[in-house]
Amino acid sequence: MKKVRIIVSGKVQGVGFRYFIDRLASQIGDITGRVWNNKDGTVEILAQSSNHRKLDDFILAIRRGPSRFSKVSYVDVTLDNSEEFKDFQIIRL
Secondary structure, eight states, X not given: OEEEEEEEEEEOSSSSHHHHHHHHXXXXXXXXXXXXXXXXXXXXXXXXXXXXXXXXHHHHHHHHOSSTTOEEEEEXXXXXXXXXXXXXXXXXX
16 A cells, blocks of 8 residues: 655645545545645645555646646655545545
8 A cells, every 4th residue: 555645735725626636536546545725725635545556647637737727836745654544535624
């Protein structure tokens, strides 16, 4: 199981970015985790998959962003040792 923490900077709040991430995880399949907005304007994602290629595809799609309304300027990806998730959820803080 490969687990990553992804922090996305740019115009990523107020543009449906978390919903894009949730749909993306579902479309790619075999991706579980959590996504939420941070107070500093970034979006944070914990994602995991037993299929490394699917996780790489997920990260690549995040770098592109969902639409013309968002603008991803930077994506930081680090390995993570968080708990294992059984689904993908949007967290509202």
